[in-house]
Amino acid sequence: MEKLLKEAREAELKAITRRHFLTECVAGVGSIALVSMLGGCFSSHSGVRKGGDLLMDALNPLAPRSPHFAARAKSVIYLHMAGAPSQLELFDYKPELHKLHNQLCPQSLLAGKKFAFIRGVPKMLGPQAAFRQYGESGAWLSDHLPHFSKVVDEVSFLKAVHTDQFNHGPAQLFMHTGHARLGRPSIGSWVTYGLGTENSNLPGFVVLTSGGKTPDAGKSVWGSGFLPSVYQGVQCRSHGDPVLYISDPDGMSRDLKRKAIDAINTVNREEYETYKDPEILARIAQYEMAYNMQVAVPEVMDIQNEPEYIHELYGTQAGKESFANNCLLARKLVEQGVRFVQLFDWGWDSHGTGPDTALDLGFRNKCREIDRPMTALLLDLKQRGLLDETLVVWGGEFGRTPMQENRDNKDMPFAGRDHHPDAYTIWMAGGGIRKGVTWGETDEIGFSAVSGRTAVHDIHATMLHLLGFDHEKFTYEFQGRPFRLTDVEGHLIEAII
Amino acid sequence: MEEFPTLFLGRWHPLFVHLPIGMLIMAFFLALLNQKKAGSPLAPAVAVTLLFGAASAVLASVSGYLLSLGGGYDTKTLSLHQWLGISVAITSIFTWLLYRRPSDHPGRLRPLRKFRFLFLSVMTALLGLAGHFGGTLTHGPDYLIEALPEQTRRLMGWQPKQLVIENVQEAFVYASIIQPILKQRCESCHGTKKKEGELALHTLDMLLQGGESGQVVVPGKVTESELYRRLTLPEGDDDRMPPKGRTPISSDQIKLIAWWIGVGAPGDKQVKDLEQPEDIQPILLALEGGEKEEMTLADIPPADAEAVQKLRAKGLKVIPLAETKNQLMVSAVNHPEFTDQDMELLTAIGENVIQLKLGNTRITDNAMQKIGQLPELQRLHVENTAVGDIGLTKLRACKRLTYLNLVNTKVTDQGLAALRELPALERIYLYRTATSPQGLSALSRANPKLAIDTGNYQLAVVPADTIVY
Numbered sequence: 025m026e027k028l029l030k031e032a033r034e035a036e037l038k039a040i041t042r043r044h045f046l047t048e049c050v051a052g053v054g055s056i057a058l059v060s061m062l063g064g065c066f067s068s069h070s071g072v073r074k075g076g077d078l079l080m081d082a083l084n085p086l087a088p089r090s091p092h093f094a095a096r097a098k099s100v101i102y103l104h105m106a107g108a109p110s111q112l113e114l115f116d117y118k119p120e121l122h123k124l125h126n127q128l129c130p131q132s133l134l135a136g137k138k139f140a141f142i143r144g145v146p147k148m149l150g151p152q153a154a155f156r157q158y159g160e161s162g163a164w165l166s167d168h169l170p171h172f173s174k175v176v177d178e179v180s181f182l183k184a185v186h187t188d189q190f191n192h193g194p195a196q197l198f199m200h201t202g203h204a205r206l207g208r209p210s211i212g213s214w215v216t217y218g219l220g221t222e223n224s225n226l227p228g229f230v231v232l233t234s235g236g237k238t239p240d241a242g243k244s245v246w247g248s249g250f251l252p253s254v255y256q257g258v259q260c261r262s263h264g265d266p267v268l269y270i271s272d273p274d275g276m277s278r279d280l281k282r283k284a285i286d287a288i289n290t291v292n293r294e295e296y297e298t299y300k301d302p303e304i305l306a307r308i309a310q311y312e313m314a315y316n317m318q319v320a321v322p323e324v325m326d327i328q329n330e331p332e333y334i335h336e337l338y339g340t341q342a343g344k345e346s347f348a349n350n351c352l353l354a355r356k357l358v359e360q361g362v363r364f365v366q367l368f369d370w371g372w373d374s375h376g377t378g379p380d381t382a383l384d385l386g387f388r389n390k391c392r393e394i395d396r397p398m399t400a401l402l403l404d405l406k407q408r409g410l411l412d413e414t415l416v417v418w419g420g421e422f423g424r425t426p427m428q429e430n431r432d433n434k435d436m437p438f439a440g441r442d443h444h445p446d447a448y449t450i451w452m453a454g455g456g457i458r459k460g461v462t463w464g465e466t467d468e469i470g471f472s473a474v475s476g477r478t479a480v481h482d483i484h485a486t487m488l489h490l491l492g493f494d495h496e497k498f499t500y501e502f503q504g505r506p507f508r509l510t511d512v513e514g515h516l517i518e519a520i521i
Numbered sequence: 522m523e524e525f526p527t528l529f530l531g532r533w534h535p536l537f538v539h540l541p542i543g544m545l546i547m548a549f550f551l552a553l554l555n556q557k558k559a560g561s562p563l564a565p566a567v568a569v570t571l572l573f574g575a576a577s578a579v580l581a582s583v584s585g586y587l588l589s590l591g592g593g594y595d596t597k598t599l600s601l602h603q604w605l606g607i608s609v610a611i612t613s614i615f616t617w618l619l620y621r622r623p624s625d626h627p628g629r630l631r632p633l634r635k636f637r638f639l640f641l642s643v644m645t646a647l648l649g650l651a652g653h654f655g656g657t658l659t660h661g662p663d664y665l666i667e668a669l670p671e672q673t674r675r676l677m678g679w680q681p682k683q684l685v686i687e688n689v690q691e692a693f694v695y696a697s698i699i700q701p702i703l704k705q706r707c708e709s710c711h712g713t714k715k716k717e718g719e720l721a722l723h724t725l726d727m728l729l730q731g732g733e734s735g736q737v738v739v740p741g742k743v744t745e746s747e748l749y750r751r752l753t754l755p756e757g758d759d760d761r762m763p764p765k766g767r768t769p770i771s772s773d774q775i776k777l778i779a780w781w782i783g784v785g786a787p788g789d790k791q792v793k794d795l796e797q798p799e800d801i802q803p804i805l806l807a808l809e810g811g812e813k814e815e816m817t818l819a820d821i822p823p824a825d826a827e828a829v830q831k832l833r834a835k836g837l838k839v840i841p842l843a844e845t846k847n848q849l850m851v852s853a854v855n856h857p858e859f860t861d862q863d864m865e866l867l868t869a870i871g872e873n874v875i876q877l878k879l880g881n882t883r884i885t886d887n888a889m890q891k892i893g894q895l896p897e898l899q900r901l902h903v904e905n906t907a908v909g910d911i912g913l914t915k916l917r918a919c920k921r922l923t924y925l926n927l928v929n930t931k932v933t934d935q936g937l938a939a940l941r942e943l944p945a946l947e948r949i950y951l952y953r954t955a956t957s958p959q960g961l962s963a964l965s966r967a968n969p970k971l972a973i974d975t976g977n978y979q980l981a982v983v984p985a986d987t988i989v990y
């Protein structure tokens with residue numbers, strides 16, 4: 025090893041001619057001046073995290089790398105329900121709220137609070153679902169999720185999560201980048217930056233959206249922010265080309281493509297021999313990855329070859345763009361070594377303005393759409409021995425109020441709830457998460473947390489911990505200071521790990 | 522007690538005490554250099570350094586004595602430290618006399634001049650001992666070894682830093698949970714060595730007896746307990762314990778102490794005997810976990826770089842489990858052509874392979890022969906391969922194997938019998954294999970803590986699947 029490195033270093037030194045040295049110097053001095061003029065927008069980092077001594081291939085930004093300490097989770101599947109599902113109709117059972125149904129909300133709850141749509145004094149809205157306890161853990165669950173009741177013992181519930189944003193866009197950004205404004209890397213980008221990709225034919229970070237609909241916050245929720253763009257999420261689609269422009273244009277055969285890439289790479293390698301610029305190696309690796317992806321991605325994204333009993337389990341139909349299909353794809357991707365699979369579902373914004381957003385109508389349709397697939401996902405991961413090392417996270421960007429929404433201070437035609445950032449439920453399973461734990465408790469109407477209050481940064485810290493990272497040491501130098509996913513906050517949620 | 526001049530001057534001891542240490546050691550090294558090369562320009566410096574050193578040693582002795590009057594120290598260690606300190610002061614004066622210029626010498630000492638370096642060496646040794654016992658007095662006897670890495674500590678038979686309890690419900694609350702916290706964080710000042718404020722916490726009786734300010738634990742009454750009050754005072758408060766500069770007790774540990782006091786500070790109750798409020802449950806559970814065994818990686822020598830290089834050239838992924846460790850995960854995710862012959866390469870790095878992913882490859886039972894020679898292996902994936910019963914019999918030497926993925930292999934009940942001998946095995950996956958319930962129950966009788974997953978999960982069709990609202 026030592027010998028190899030020495031040889032490489034010597035070769036490198038020989039290759040640097042005086043002329044090249046001078047050009048480098050001039051360019052170097054020039055770029056130093058430029059960097060200071062631009063206020064340090066470009067950091068001197070090559071964008072590659074240092075790994076263990078044994079890690080070769082450090083020049084490839086997507087090469088697999090090691091975390092700080094041995095990880096319990098190798099992959100993450102994050103199921104985001106965009107629009108924010110109501111915790112009061114799914115997990116957080118509040119019998120007291122039944123008794124208060126249709127009574128005017130007491131002033132004490134409204135004082136000092138700001139709501140997205142509620143104006144004046146709203147009425148309380150009782151739970152629009154029946155609840156029961158399930159499993160050995162006795163977790164409370166509504167009858168909207170009959171399948172999920174079978175797996176509650178695999179899951180840990182965080183019942184008192186809070187955020188500081190009550191609009192979808194910023195709240196989604198906060199949930200995925202740790203910051204409510206644009207510009208920060210998403211958690212999937214951080215993970216790919218930290219771990220690279222295990223399968224060199226597939227991206228490390230894949231995004232799947234139900235029906236191809238982008239969440240309110242836009243693609244920034246899987247963007248790479250200030251990290252090198254190679255770490256951003258790759259959005260895959262379940263019909264048509266899985267990745268846009270992945271198939272060759274008409275008249276371009278795969279052989280011709282290979283020849284073209286070989287020719288380009290030969291020139292690039294010669295260039296590298298002359299100048300020893302690592303960026304050239306990165307470019308070569310990218311061409312190879314793109315070429316390999318052309319075969320690997322369509323293969324892994326094709327669910328037609330899955331046996332019938334798997335389709336029955338998930339409720340999948342090949343060719344559709346559904347949450348169910350995406351759940352099955354998520355399992356296939358994780359099986360192939362993809363680090364982070366991000367699913368976005370939409371239509372959870374149950375304000376009660378129409379039948380689609382009514383808690384007793386449209387909301388129940390949404391529940392039906394996710395109940396079987398997400399339960400199937402946990403079971404399928406489990407039977408394949410993957411749940412052990414795959415962390416599954418489910419949640420929205422905030423919760424919903426115990427009050428009936430009264431947009432513009434008028435009665436609404438349907439049962440609906442307003443945005444509520446103070447207390448909502450998120451569940452996690454697998455990848456080192458304890459089984460059957462319920463952590464955190466809200467008051468008797470589910471308005472605020474009374475114990476086990478959990479911040480978004482706490483969830484991020486815990487996720488990174490399970491992946492083998494100390495969230496306080498996992499940083500990236502940008503604009504003159506190190507940045508963290510958890511900023512200056514975040515505590516491990518010890519109760520569930 | 523007339524505290525002002527004595528105790529005030531005594532408190533200067535920690536400051537003064539470092540002066541003789543520095544200066545006398547300096548004198549020793551100067552003399553050592555001089556010893557090697559007689560008549561060097563350094564020679565006159567020895568006497569001067571010794572003079573200042575001796576003077577400061579006297580000062581340190583006096584202030585130390587005044588400090589000791591304040592009390593609260595372990596008398597045995599204290600008297601050792603005291604007399605060693607005084608001996609240092611005396612020998613240093615004596616050595617100074619021997620190192621002065623010959624012309625200033627009283628005649629009587631002249632014959633001893635030959636041995637002056639010996640005296641100086643003895644003085645330095647005394648200095649070292651005095652310093653050590655001084656450190657023991659202030660920081661406690663375990664101060665140094667406490668900071669050693671966990672492995673070394675275990676090797677030497679010292680108790681682990683972190684409290685880990687096998688089964689928390691069976692544990693005795695005081696002996697297994699509360700006492701270790703007090704021992705770790707309080708006993709250096711309130712224990713056998715030192716009894717500050719007349720308080721000692723090393724036994725339950727002493728703890729309940731209290732100290733200078735009376736009872737510190739009022740069983741059943743948390744808020745009236747001085748111990749709890751002191752632990753929860755705001756940071757910066759003079760009465761807060763442990764005092765400024767010492768490692769604070771974590772908020773979880775304080776909650777545990779409060780819980781124990783609240784239920785009457787029993788000495789002989791097990792966790793399961795007591796009511797466990799919701800906020801205590803996760804803390805108790807966390808005691809069980811500690812850091813999981815497979816997660817703390819030992820320092821082992823690196824794998825043979827050439828073999829790693831060869832594996833990588835084949836298209837295998839060889840990834841260290843953590844960035845500063847040499848334990849490896851080897852994955853064939855990009856090399857489905859992996860065959861039995863390729864196993865040769867792996868045996869070359871056998872000691873380093875902890876996790877092995879050979880799912881979806883072309884391996885057969887012959888490969889298992891070689892896999893059985895990986896003594897450190899903890900996780901093995903051979904799903905979707907031709908591995909069968911004969912292969913499983915080869916795994917006997919994998920004493921650390923905890924995870925075994927046999928999904929969609931040719932394994933039957935016969936092969937499962939071989940797995941009964943794997944002591945560490947915790948999880949096994951047998952989805953889509955020809956194993957039978959009888960074979961499985963035989964296996965789980967032999968290894969009751971083993972989690973067996975045969976999969977084949979189905980979700981029955983329910984009305985809610987089709988109702989559209």
